[in-house]
Amino acid sequence: xxxYGPADAMRSPRVAGVTTFLRLPHVTQLExxxxxxxxxxxxxxxxxxxxxxxxxxxVREASLTIRPTYHPAQRVAVFDRVSAIDIGDARVMAGFTDxxxxxxEEMLRPMHEAGVVxxxxxxxxxxxxxxxxxxxxxxxxxxxxxFGAHTDALDVSAGEQVIHxxxxxxxxxxxxxxxxxxxxLGMRGGVDSADEYDQARALGFTVIAWDExxxxxxxxxxxxxxxxGGKAFITVDADFVDxxxxxxxxxPEAGGPTSMQALALxxxxxxxxxxxxxxxxxxxxxxxxxxxxxxxxxxxxxLLTLIACAQPAGGG
Numbered sequence: 682x683x684x685y686g687p688a689d690a691m692r693s694p695r696v697a698g699v700t701t702f703l704r705l706p707h708v709t710q711l712e713x714x715x716x717x718x719x720x721x722x723x724x725x726x727x728x729x730x731x732x733x734x735x736x737x738x739x740v741r742e743a744s745l746t747i748r749p750t751y752h753p754a755q756r757v758a759v760f761d762r763v764s765a766i767d768i769g770d771a772r773v774m775a776g777f778t779d780x781x782x783x784x785x786e787e788m789l790r791p792m793h794e795a796g797v798v799x800x801x802x803x804x805x806x807x808x809x810x811x812x813x814x815x816x817x818x819x820x821x822x823x824x825x826x827x828f829g830a831h832t833d834a835l836d837v838s839a840g841e842q843v844i845h846x847x848x849x850x851x852x853x854x855x856x857x858x859x860x861x862x863x864x865x866l867g868m869r870g871g872v873d874s875a876d877e878y879d880q881a882r883a884l885g886f887t888v889i890a891w892d893e894x895x896x897x898x899x900x901x902x903x904x905x906x907x908x909x910g911g912k913a914f915i916t917v918d919a920d921f922v923d924x925x926x927x928x929x930x931x932x933p934e935a936g937g938p939t940s941m942q943a944l945a946l947x948x949x950x951x952x953x954x955x956x957x958x959x960x961x962x963x964x965x966x967x968x969x970x971x972x973x974x975x976x977x978x979x980x981x982x983x984l985l986t987l988i989a990c991a992q993p994a995g996g997g
Contacts, residue, residue, distance in 0.1 A: 687704040700741050743978040757990055761994055762992040762993070789816070798955060805845040825849070826950060878890065906953055
């Protein structure tokens with residue numbers, strides 16, 4: 682193992698100690714770090730079911746069940762390739778969207794300058810806009826792969842222009858995302874207007890609705906990866922999967938993939954040069970079973986593994 686990695690479960694039980702993601706060390710300096718997990722406890726941008734501010738805490742706790750040393754599907758010893766820490770949570774101001782996004786961006790900017798890849802745990806999908814702003818300052822416009830049940834590319838939602846369902850449009854309009862290299866994957870359910878998907882396409886995004894993605898599978902994701910080129914960002918809205926597998930999300934949408942299908946599609950993103958990634962929209966108070974947080978923790982581990990796959994063995 683190089684640099685920072687999780688505590689040894691053979692020496693210290695997984696239920697012991699301060700709860701960090703995968704039991705990674707809580708470190709606030711960036712020297713010798715490849716990946717920094719950062720909590721984004723913000724949910725002022727939710728239009729319906731609030732409570733995603735508690736998502737980072739729930740996902741960290743759910744991650745204690747993951748055995749992260751070796752990923753059999755990707756055939757990679759994750760921490761032989763990356764040094765990873767849990768840097769803690771960004772400071773946000775509940776009820777103040779602009780100030781919270783600026784604070785998140787301010788926290789993430791030094792990570793990008795230091796060559797560290799931030800792995801965000803939300804929080805509602807509004808936080809992704811701040812993450813993309815920070816990454817684009819260092820890397821320029823990013824390719825975006827968005828896995829979710831909704832485009833989140835509306836112009837206005839609930840009378841607001843910066844909210845979880847508009848974040849992707851704002852990112853494209855601001856130029857922090859290159860829509861021509863980006864894909865929105867998994868959309869389904871009712872829409873506010875008949876041309877909602879066409880509006881996203883008019884911005885330049887490739888839109889692959891779930892009915893199509895279910896038929897084409899990992900091949901269409903691999904094609905999106907090839908089209909992305911350059912620096913990229915993956916965002917996973919937990920509503921991507923069917924509510925049978927992730928019921929505690931901001932806007933659940935029936936008829937989606939299983940958690941197994943979702944993880945397989947994520948693994949098809951191998952080869953992306955990630956400047957950052959996140960998993961968002963977990964509302965833990967709606968889920969006594971905690972299966973939504975378990976799914977989100979698995980997603981975060983998959984994202985970390987994708988970053989590790991892009992690194993040579995034995996060094997970052």
